[in-house]
Amino acid sequence: MHGTIIVMAELLSDAEVEAALGSLPDWQRAGASITRTLKCPTFPAAIALVDRVAAAAESRNHHPDIDIRWRTLTFTCATHSMGGITDLDVGLAREIDRLAAED
Numbered sequence: 001m002h003g004t005i006i007v008m009a010e011l012l013s014d015a016e017v018e019a020a021l022g023s024l025p026d027w028q029r030a031g032a033s034i035t036r037t038l039k040c041p042t043f044p045a046a047i048a049l050v051d052r053v054a055a056a057a058e059s060r061n062h063h064p065d066i067d068i069r070w071r072t073l074t075f076t077c078a079t080h081s082m083g084g085i086t087d088l089d090v091g092l093a094r095e096i097d098r099l100a101a102e103d
């Protein structure tokens, strides 16, 4: 039997976001989201990273906004249903860091 799994997450306070960013040095707060820009060695490498992030996002049913400009990628994480930043975004940011470090 199939059903919809709804993951509830609470918005983080400003202090909680700052604390999380303390261990995510490549990430910045941008209003109601957190963001990281990185440059890959080549365009195919950038697309390969996007593909790995897409698979991870699908697995956790939490999806970043992704901006692709040649070999520069910007990942933006927000919990759209909550209108802000939750632990889901912090977890996704950590996974993006892990995948980006695999290159």
Ligand SMILES: C[C@H](O)[C@H](O)[C@H]1CNC2=NC(N)=NC(=O)C2=N1
Pocket (backbone or CB within 6 Å): 005, 006, 007, 061, 062, 063, 064, 077, 078, 079, 080, 081, 082
């Ligand atoms: C029903 C399902 O949980 C949602 O549509 C998901 C999918 N991925 C999502 N990703 C992000 N970043 N925010 C969401 O609110 C969100 N909602």
